[in-house]
Amino acid sequence: MSDEEAATFISPRKKNPHGKPVGSSQKMMIINCYKQLKSENDQIKYRDLMKRISDTLGIGLNKVQTTVSEYNQIKTLTSPNRKRNRPRVVDKIDDFDKNAIRRKVHSFWHNKELPTLAKVLTAINEDNTLPNMKETSLRKALKSLNFKFTKRQRNSILTERRKYLISIRRFREEGRPIYYLDETWLNTGDCVSKVWVDTTVTSSRMAFPEGLSTGPQNPSGKGTRLIVVHIGSAAGFVSGGLLCFQSKKNSSDYHDEMTGQTFQEWFEEILPLLEDNAVIVLDNAPYHSVKKEKTPTTN
Structure with a gap:
């Protein structure tokens, strides 16, 4: 050649x-x-x-x-077989299967469980009346059923909330007095002895068509700022339980003015004013739970 x-x-x-x-x-x-x-x-x-x-x-x-x-x-040449487009599992499921998948998801809510993709997939594949699916197919099927994957609160928060509600119900059944305490702030410029209020307007839905308002707005933030701490129960505020002092920093966050020492001194003063065997409900503000002795450091 x-x-x-x-x-x-x-x-x-x-x-x-x-x-x-x-x-x-x-x-x-x-x-x-x-x-x-x-x-x-x-x-x-x-x-x-x-x-x-x-x-x-x-x-x-x-x-x-x-x-x-x-x-x-x-005596001739043939072209290679092209990849065939297989019908997707999502396209093969009918309305009956779609309704069954929807009921599977709702069954978790009825049982007070979170319907994660893995749990729903296991439940569907264990059901012989439904087609066997993979995660990708199930995700597409759920989207076609207008399910939306949203971020949920942490399980720990949900558990603590449930424990709180159970405890409060038990305390009420026991007849124990329940007190609630909290802090807030106000401006002296927003404080007047009386103000005119339209008693015929009870909601924004009523006010909007007539061009009216629902009453006084939130504090404007002008004037000297006061920090207020109080405690009360179903019977009302505790007499002698008010703590009110002027803000020195005039900060937008009143938590900057409260300290663990200030809260502890006030708390020790109001304890004798409460009924016996009482329950006190408070949030997790940092000055509500201050360590008496801090952990030593290497410095």
């Missing part, structure tokens, strides 16, 4: 990737090379011919043999 003819069969720099089907153009190259080499040497052994085609074109030996064998049998 001359140099000019050999140039036609220069091997490509990259071989055909393993597992990749041989395309129509590659099959044509194999057959053309097969005819060319066979016409030049009709006595060449079949195996040597296949190996030479493979080395020349950079295509695997098995693929070369399969292509040549196919051509010799049917």
Whole structure:
């Protein structure tokens, strides 16, 4: 074979990737090379011919043999099978299955459980009446049913809230007095002895069509700021339980003015004013739970 003819069969720099089907153009190259080499040497052994085609074109030996064998049998070339688009599981489920999936999700809520994707998937795949699904298919199915994946509160917060409600109910059944304490602030400029109030307007829905308001607005923030601490129960505020002092920083956050020492001194003063066996409800403000002795440091 001359140099000019050999140039036609220069091997490509990259071989055909393993597992990749041989395309129509590659099959044509194999057959053309097969005819060319066979016409030049009709006595060449079949195996040597296949190996030479493979080395020349950079295509695997098995693929070369399969292509040549196919051509010799049917005298034509076929294109490789394209990947068929399989119907998705989401497209195959009917309205009955969709309603069943919806009921599966709601069953978790009825049982006071959080319907995570893993839990719902397990429940569906354990039901023989429903198609077996994967996470991706289930996620698409839930979205098609207008379910939305939203961020929930931490389980610890939900657990503590439930414990609180159970405890409060028990205290009330026991007849124990329950006191609530909190802090707030106000501005002296917002304090007047009396103000006119329209008693006919009881909601914003009533006020808006007539161009009216619902009454006094929130404090404007002008004037000297006072910090107020008080405690009360269903019977009203505790007499002698008021703590009111002027803010020195005039900060927008009244928590800056309260300290653990100030709260402790006030708390010790109001304890004798409360009924026996009482329950006190307070939030987790930092000055409500100050360590008496701080943890020593290495400095």
